[in-house]
Amino acid sequence: MHAYDAAEQVENTIRLNANESPRRSTIGHFRRPLNRYPEVRPQKLQAALADRFGCRADQLLVTRGSSEAIDLVIRTFCRAGEDSVLVTSPSFSMYRHYAEVQGADLIEVKTLPEQDFAIDVDAILGACQASTRLIFICSPNNPTGTVLARDELERLLVARSDASAIVVDEAYIEFGDKPSATALLDRYRNLLVLRTLSKALGFAGARCGAVAGPVEVIRILSAVQAPYALATPVVECVEDALQDEQLALAEQAVLDTVAERERLAAALMNYDFVRKIWPSDANFLLVRFDDAAGVMQRCQEHNVLLRHFGGALNECIRISVGSRDENNQLLRALDTLKGTNNG
Ligand SMILES: Cc1ncc(COP(=O)(O)O)c(C=O)c1O
Structure with missing residues (x-):
């Protein structure tokens, strides 16, 4: 395989080699002109x-x-x-x-x-x-x-x-x-x-x-x-x-997610219709319920979407860890199933 032979891109030259438009659009606030092709590889x-x-x-x-x-x-x-x-x-x-x-x-x-x-x-x-x-x-x-x-x-x-x-x-x-x-x-x-x-x-x-x-x-x-x-x-x-400032914010968000993952796992342990929570190194938890379809249904009624699996993961639901408020909304939905033997 050879790389595609793209039109040459040299800064501060007049580019009449790529059939581009000479008109630079004014939409957006981009540092590079959108009428020009981007680099073949950035x-x-x-x-x-x-x-x-x-x-x-x-x-x-x-x-x-x-x-x-x-x-x-x-x-x-x-x-x-x-x-x-x-x-x-x-x-x-x-x-x-x-x-x-x-x-x-x-x-x-x-x-x-x-x-x-x-x-x-x-x-x-x-x-x-x-x-x-x-x-x-x-x-x-x-x-x-x-x-x-x-x-x-x-x-x-x-x-x-x-x-x-x-x-x-x-x-x-x-x-x-x-x-x-x-x-x-x-x-x-x-x-x-x-x-x-x-x-x-x-x-x-x-x-x-x-x-x-x-x-x-x-x-x-x-x-x-x-x-x-x-x-x-x-x-x-x-x-x-x-950029450093943005990376620092992202790193804090990861720490928040990990803390919420642990809080959510601990809270889920309290429901008697939760059968198992697997350890997770990710931003989600895999949880086995007595009746996963019932949990999916109830959560949907409370505007919360989860991911239900079958096969080897029967009765399992993958819960992505959300913000504190989002996770609380999930827990409120599950609260309504308490005492119902999970529906
Ligand atoms: C394990 C794994 N790999 C790759 C992806 C794809 O991610 P993206 O294409 O957004 O980088 C996902 C998305 O959920 C994922 O779970």
């Missing part, structure tokens, strides 16, 4: 995000949310009808979605319910096939909140070193105290790490994330990604979000 943002995520700029590609990174990685590594993607279950459903879009086979490996849905590295290694190009590890896992220990991740990286790339999705890592796998990038050439600005930084609407990995892989992923993928308003918004 260099300053790439450097700032690499610094934040603990890798070098040439080990990182900025993407439209980590969702785009999942799609890019699967399209780059997997041939339709030939290669396979291994996912753990239950986990984030977008890995499956993009594997299906690409026509890659899917291998699903169950996590261990009796061990708080721990990721089972032996089962993963046993399920891998010659065709397995990618193994997705979501840590902390959505929706169970589980983390894969560093030594287990390294065992997987070593065992599959010449066969599969291990994609560690760290969308929720800021809500726990475990270090990022980006620290391992210089040691393993089959490691990819996904990060996002949608959760801890609070910029889901900006659609910005990143994939970090070996330089040669990042170069190929960059060649596959659409040229000019990151729009000027997004680039400028995220550059602003990465």
